[in-house]
Amino acid sequence: RKGMKFVVSDFSAIEARVLSWLAGETWRLDVFARNGDIYCASASSMFGVPVEKHGVNGHLRQKGKIAELALGYGGSIGALKAMGALEMGLTENELYPLVQSWRSANPHIVDFWWQVDAAVKTAIREHIPMRAGRIRFLCQSGMLFIQLPSGRRLSYVKPRIGENRFGGESVTYEGVGATKKWERLESYGPKFVENIVQGISRDILCYVMQTLRCCAIVGHVHDELIIECSRDASVDAICEQMGRTPPWAEGLLLRADGYECEFYQKD
Numbered sequence: 001r002k003g004m005k006f007v008v009s010d011f012s013a014i015e016a017r018v019l020s021w022l023a024g025e026t027w028r029l030d031v032f033a034r035n036g037d038i039y040c041a042s043a044s045s046m047f048g049v050p051v052e053k054h055g056v057n058g059h060l061r062q063k064g065k066i067a068e069l070a071l072g073y074g075g076s077i078g079a080l081k082a083m084g085a086l087e088m089g090l091t092e093n094e095l096y097p098l099v100q101s102w103r104s105a106n107p108h109i110v111d112f113w114w115q116v117d118a119a120v121k122t123a124i125r126e127h128i129p130m131r132a133g134r135i136r137f138l139c140q141s142g143m144l145f146i147q148l149p150s151g152r153r154l155s156y157v158k159p160r161i162g163e164n165r166f167g168g169e170s171v172t173y174e175g176v177g178a179t180k181k182w183e184r185l186e187s188y189g190p191k192f193v194e195n196i197v198q199g200i201s202r203d204i205l206c207y208v209m210q211t212l213r214c215c216a217i218v219g220h221v222h223d224e225l226i227i228e229c230s231r232d233a234s235v236d237a238i239c240e241q242m243g244r245t246p247p248w249a250e251g252l253l254l255r256a257d258g259y260e261c262e263f264y265q266k267d
Contacts, residue, residue, distance in 0.1 A: 001228065003230065003231065004228050004229060004230060004231065005228075005229060005230075005231050005233070005260050005261070005262065006218075006226055006227065006228055006229075006260065006261050006262070006263070006264060007226075007227045007229055007233060007235050007238050007258055007259070007260050008224060008225070008226050008227075008258055008259055008260075008261060008264065008265075008267070009224065009225050009227070009235070009238050009239050009242050009256050009257065009258030010222075010223050010224035010225070010256065010257065010258070011201075011204070011205075011223040011224075011242070011254060011255070011256055012255040012256065012257055013032070013038055014201045014204070014223045014254070015072070015197050015198065015201055016028070016038055016068060016072065017032055017252065017253060017254065018197045018200050018201055018204075018252065019072055019109060019193070019197050020032070020109070021249070021251060021252040021253075022112060022133055022134060022135070022193075022196070022197065022200075023106075023108040023109040023111070023112035023133070024108050024112075024133070025106055025108045025109050026108075027041075027045060028041070028042075028106070029253065032253045032255070033253055035255065037053055037061075038064075038068060039053075039061050039062075039064040039065040039068055040052060040053055040061050040064060041064075042064040042065075042067060042068050042102070042105065043057070043060040043061050043063055043064025043065075043067075044057075044060075044064075045105040045106075046063070046064065046067065046098075046101040046102055046104075046105045047060055047063075047101065051064065062088060062089075063090065063094075063098060066080060066083055066084075066085050066088060066090070066098075067080075067098055067099075067101070067102040068102075069083050070082070070083040070085070071099060071102045071103070072109065072194075072197075073113075073190045073191065073193055073194040073197075074113055074188070074189070074190025074191065074193075075099075075190075076096075076099050077095045077096055077099060080095050080098065080099070081095070085098075112132065112133065112193065113189040113190040113193055114189050115132040115133065115189075116132045116135065116137075116189045116190075116192050116193050116196070117188055117189025117190075117192070118132075118189075119131065119132040119135075119137045120137055120144065120146075120159075120171055120189070120192055121161060121169065121171060122137075123137040123138055123139045123144065124139050124144060124159045124160070124161055124171065125161055127139050127140070134149050135147065135148065135149075135196055139159060142157070142158050143155050143156065143157060143158075143159070144156040144159040144173065146192065146195070146196060146199075148196065148199050148200055148203060149200065149203075149248045149249055150200070150203040150207075150246070150248050150249075151248070152199070152203060154195055154196070154199055156173040156175070156187075157173055157174040157175065158173060158174045159171060159172070159173045160172050160173070160184075162186075164186060164188075170186050170187075170188060171186070171187050171188060171192075172184045172185060172186050172187070173185055173187070200249075201223060203246070204246060204249065204254070205220065205223060205225075207246040208225070208241075208242050208244075209225070211241060211242075211244060212225070212227070212238070212241060212242065215227045215229060215238070216228040216229065219264070225242065226264055235258045235259065235260055238256075238258060239256040239257060239258045240256075242254075242256035242258075243255050243256045
């Protein structure tokens with residue numbers, strides 16, 4: 001509208017922050033507390049040397065970044081390739097050691113994957129409520145429910161324990177597959193963790209939209225809000241309010257960054 005502007009504000013590394021908080025990966029939480037660069041910190045933890053963007057061992061930051069983007073939910077060599085690791089200059093021989101280095105640097109996250117895996121299987125098999133950290137699991141009325149810290153539940157239809165293509169134990173449930181048809185889908189601990197982290201991230205965005213209800217929010221894209229406001233509105237004030245932690249997520253450190261523009265665009 002005439003005399004107005006857009007402020008576009010998004011969360012900084014929201015999934016990495018939520019995952020670290022859920023798993024209790026304290027060195028990562030420390031990085032976020034001091035507004036550090038998680039890609040540099042991850043590379044430093046993986047390779048045991050200081051890493052600074054455009055500074056000492058700066059070439060390792062790219063390996064930290066690709067590992068962060070690909071490996072947080074159980075991904076391995078295939079995930080690195082899908083994220084463009086080979087196009088970024090990494091060689092085939094570097095991929096597996098990169099996976100191992102990331103997992104060694106993040107033992108609490110790896111442990112959380114398998115806590116969730118075990119909790120889901122026990123809830124389905126024995127029909128008893130289970131917990132993994134801040135997350136609750138229960139199976140009732142032919143549904144698996146995963147209760148998030150906000151109180152909202154993720155729902156999985158007709159869960160079963162089956163066998164995967166490798167002969168191991170697997171969880172399946174009914175849902176819409178890649179062919180857009182209703183079918184049985186397979187999942188396991190790290191994939192459930194991805195659902196949980198993204199679900200919590202969505203709940204945080206909804207909480208922020210309620211706290212910013214005095215603003216004219218005209219759109220949202222993933223973890224980003226598009227706000228129409230007067231030209232004298234402060235980007236910093238909006239980001240500060242967006243970075244407030246919900247009461248149900250005590251200890252989670254959030255941060256938002258933003259910019260102003262005349263039409264929606266990427267910064």
